Amino acid sequence: MLSPALHLANRVFGDDAVLYERLYFAAVVGRLTQRTPFAGIRRRLFINTAATLNVSVQVADNPTKDRVLLVYVEDSSALGQRFYSSSQVRGSAEVVQPQVANGDVSTFVLKPQDQLWVATSFPTVLTIASETY
């Protein structure tokens, strides 16, 4: 029996229907953030940098050919902004997370071959969790 999401995806996305069904489920679960403490692979990322130095670090990548990666990034830093982008090359078109409070969680859904990078000029502590859909 088809899931409702796949049933609808089949109507419009053709061969990519399964991918969009996975994106749909990952996005919904990620938005609810109720998997944050449990999500599969967990690691802690420490970025120590001087205030005048911008550093870009890879947060996650999705090397699969047909799976979707749900990524939770929990920010436990004391101050500063985080600039999230899809590559190491920092441009003007990035997603900024403002000065954060402990426990702020950002969620991202990565298609196959996507990468997620973060840039910061402040000492940063991120806890990263990811699950494959």
Place this chain on the structure above:
Amino acid sequence: MAADDAVSDLQVRAYFAAVIGPSRAPFGSRTSAVFPPVSGTIRLLAQNASRDRVLAVVVTRADTGAANTVVFTKSANGDASGSDFVVTIAVGNRFNFVLYPGERLSVQVINVAVAMQLSVGQETY
């Protein structure tokens, strides 16, 4: 009539775009728009030139300045319209839109405190 016939294919695409789009902020086609600290400045952020696709648009603030008041509108020239969506946009705020074929999204700054840069991510569904 089957239950799923109640919605068009375009609406199905909009449904997926609305659910998935906000989680895809750093990805897709990306551009930016710079605004000087001059009230009234208007910029076209996104346009859905397709005939049968839906465009998911994520707008975020890409600088680190103070909050500004802006108007999201479908009008390209700043004319007031019933579609105006007035918001205060600060660093870290994120606004998501789903555009049907032929629709355009512009933003006009009002009550500008500081220069501002918006980043725009777009993906087609």
